[in-house]
Amino acid sequence: MASKPRISVLMTIYNAELYLGESIDSLLAQTFTDWELIAIENGSEDSSSKVLEAFNDSRIKIFSFPRNIGRTHALRYAFEQVEGDLIAILDADDIAHPRRFEKEVKVLDDNPGILLVSSWAEYIDTDSQRFDTWEPPTDSNEIYECLGWMNPIIHSSVMFRYQAALDIGGYPEEFKYGQDFALFLRLARKGNFSILDEYLCQLRVLKSSMTRSxxxxxxxxxxxxxxxxxxxxxxxxxxxxxxxxxxxxxxxxxxxxxxxxxxxxxxxxxxxxxxxxxxxxxxxxxxxxxxxxxxxxxxxxxx
Incomplete structure (x- = not known):
């Protein structure tokens, strides 16, 4: 019987054909290899499913929906499939640094009181060119205080303890947009957070991200x-x-x-x-x- 992976990576996918391959490649390049990818193909209308199915790696587990069920429901469904004791997030158009998992696992292993770890991030455009950075505070107390008036945590950079998230019900289903910050607020009441002062995530900003109904x-x-x-x-x-x-x-x-x-x-x-x-x-x-x-x-x- 195969052993359970240490990390379950949650990725929700919707019309991400242009960047999905690069995102998954960044997972395959991780120095920490004990992970599974729970890929939720959320009713894409492009070729995302074909890009996803082209990867031949047993760690990639695909769950497909015929229509889009919404980001929060997709995350909650992915959460139900988790087998690892740690959860990492990577969005379908973002990129993880090769040592991201290695560094974040070490923080959680060395500090039992820390429930969630994330990192600084680089913003990249559609051509993968860096145009800005995100450098929030790294002190646990400052992170906690920041949560009162801003969200210092990039969702695509986080890794958190599965059991802690399970105990509070996972991603709150009442939020369509802010489900990540809602989860962070609940976790913050249970334990400490850490943010690494390294760029372990590249966050892609798309034109479609800025033009909403x-x-x-x-x-x-x-x-x-x-x-x-x-x-x-x-x-x-x-x-x-x-x-x-x-x-x-x-x-x-x-x-x-x-x-x-x-x-x-x-x-x-x-x-x-x-x-x-x-x-x-x-x-x-x-x-x-x-x-x-x-x-x-x-x-x-x-x-």
Whole structure:
């Protein structure tokens, strides 16, 4: 009987034919080889399934759906197939550094109190050219405090303990967009996080990632607001982070109000905008849209 793999890699795939091969190649190049890939082919309308099936490696396990069931449901289905005691994430158009698994497994093995580890990341374009980087704090306490007002963790760079995630129910199904941050907030209440100050992940930014339907943008704005409110309630934050959390909630309310108005929910949108301004009037001068309306120039205020 074959032994269970140490790492289960979750990958959801939808219309990723252009970059899927490169993403899987980065897994095959890992120096730590004891892994399985749980590849969820989520009803793609391109040749993603053919790219996937072209790989001849017993560690790659393919689960196909005839239609797209949504990112969260796909992740939850993948979670149910896990055999490893560690879970790693890699999106179908992102790239893992060859030593990513080796380095992240070592952190978790050497530090039983750490439930999740991730890394710095490089942003790449459609031609795999680096154009920016993501370098969040690496101190566990600073990471925890950051969760109150931002998400410092790149989903495609994470590795976390399966049992810890299972104990909290895995990815929360009520979130269509922010299921990763929702999971992080729940895990943060159970143990520490670590972020390696190395670029172990390349995150691809596609034009389609920046152009979304009005309905999708509304969902994103609503969930960002909900999650910032959740963070303020469930995390034991310092006074500074509580202040930043309140500012984030106000900012997210403002953005949600704008999205409501764009989607013709005029009264609801104006109500949310006014509530956001009452919560923290300084967001008026920090928000680019508001600044343009009033013709304000120069640097926004710092907090």
């Amino acid at each position: 009005g309905e999708y943008s509304l969902i994103v704005a609503k969930e960002k607001l909900e999650l910032s409110e959740v963070a303020g309630k469930v995390l034991d934050l310092s006074s500074k982070s509580k202040r930043l959390n309140r500012r984030r909630i106000a900012t997210n309310k403002l953005k949600y109000g704008f999205e409501l108005i764009k989607n013709r929910f005029i009264f609801s949108g104006i109500t949310i905008l006014l509530y956001a301004i009452c919560l923290d009037h300084r967001i008026l001068w920090d928000n680019n849209r508001i600044r343009k309306v009033f013709g304000i120039r120069g640097n926004s205020s710092k907090y």
